[in-house]
Amino acid sequence: MADMGTHAADLRVWRNFIATPGFYAPRKHLIGPDTKVFTMGSCFALEVRRALQRRGIEVHPNYLSVKYRLGENQFSSFTESCEFQPHYDTFGIRQEFEMALGLWKDRKDSFIQYSGTPTNKQLGWDTVYQDPFRKVTWGKSQQLLDEVVDQIDRVVTEGIAQADVIVMTLGLTEAWRGTKSGKYFCQFPRDPKAATFHPSTFLENYNNMRATLDALLARHPNKQVILSVSPIPLDSTFRENMDVGTANTESKSILRAVAGQICSEYASNVTYFPSYEMATLSQGTVYQEDRRHVAPEFADRVVAGFLSCFSKD
Numbered sequence: 001m002a003d004m005g006t007h008a009a010d011l012r013v014w015r016n017f018i019a020t021p022g023f024y025a026p027r028k029h030l031i032g033p034d035t036k037v038f039t040m041g042s043c044f045a046l047e048v049r050r051a052l053q054r055r056g057i058e059v060h061p062n063y064l065s066v067k068y069r070l071g072e073n074q075f076s077s078f079t080e081s082c083e084f085q086p087h088y089d090t091f092g093i094r095q096e097f098e099m100a101l102g103l104w105k106d107r108k109d110s111f112i113q114y115s116g117t118p119t120n121k122q123l124g125w126d127t128v129y130q131d132p133f134r135k136v137t138w139g140k141s142q143q144l145l146d147e148v149v150d151q152i153d154r155v156v157t158e159g160i161a162q163a164d165v166i167v168m169t170l171g172l173t174e175a176w177r178g179t180k181s182g183k184y185f186c187q188f189p190r191d192p193k194a195a196t197f198h199p200s201t202f203l204e205n206y207n208n209m210r211a212t213l214d215a216l217l218a219r220h221p222n223k224q225v226i227l228s229v230s231p232i233p234l235d236s237t238f239r240e241n242m243d244v245g246t247a248n249t250e251s252k253s254i255l256r257a258v259a260g261q262i263c264s265e266y267a268s269n270v271t272y273f274p275s276y277e278m279a280t281l282s283q284g285t286v287y288q289e290d291r292r293h294v295a296p297e298f299a300d301r302v303v304a305g306f307l308s309c310f311s312k313d
Contacts, residue, residue, distance in 0.1 A: 025271075025272070026309070031165060035312075037058070038162075038166045040096065041228075046083075046086075060162060063076075073138060074137065088187065090205045091175050098212075099157075125140050127140070130190065133185060165226065165310075172251045173199065173250070174199055175198045176189055177195055177197075178195050179193065205255060209258055213269070227263060232294065235292065278301070279294065
């Protein structure tokens with residue numbers, strides 16, 4: 001990564017940008033040994049978490065502290081622990097912050113009970129109680145689901161309060177709106193009748209990010225936020241009469257435009273990191289053979305750039 005003021009070539013000029021690989025990001029010394037960092041979003045947020053943890057930095061939410069019992073209840077994993085909970089769209093991010101900041105008090109009223117679905121068969125449970133706003137969060141009873149949900153609520157709420165820096169990664173614009181609650185599910189519903197597909201717009205995503213930041217900064221005016229767009233393409237699209245490549249371009253374009261507008265309006269608190277641009281404009285190997293998941297060496301390069309921009313050392 002380069003600071004425009006110190007880089008040998010002017011990266012505002014295309015021929016220099018192509019000839020001298022590098023991306024401009026403002027240097028802000030935000031993250032040191034004692035800094036607490038909260039991450040939320042899609043895949044890049046997980047890479048940041050792991051890189052910071054390797055450096056001994058405290059990272060939130062502390063999902064590994066959430067205890068559940070396989071065969072009774074679950075949280076985002078078919079193993080006994082969960083390292084990371086994805087939030088693919090801005091609706092999910094907004095709802096999580098509104099829960100943590102006390103603005104969404106009746107969340108549990110929108111939990112779902114269902115039977116006779118592939119999930120019931122997969123788990124061997126006649127009835128499933130689900131928190132649809134988080135990935136794979138189920139219980140065999142409402143009480144068992146609540147046991148897990150209450151722990152997740154706690155680690156998210158505590159993480160936001162304790163963190164000095166919050167990293168948000170925007171993933172996609174395709175969302176699922178709950179039929180009864182009007183709130184947005186983490187992913188497509190197990191019960192097709194429970195939610196309807198919604199291809200969200202620039203204005204909706206922009207309003208989600210504004211609402212999230214306004215709520216956060218009203219409570220914690222000194223929080224610093226690092227915003228990025230995930231370079232991982234859509235695995236598939238639910239759009240009719242549109243191929244996944246076109247849908248992906250539309251989705252990422254909307255989110256990148258939202259990120260740019262938000263960073264301009266909240267410049268004192270929000271900084272953009274160009275992980276998406278590093279994937280789409282970098283030379284050399286970026287993706288694995290499926291041309292969707294990033295290669296490990298590229299992920300390392302992106303995280304190294306992130307640390308060079310924001311580390312205090």
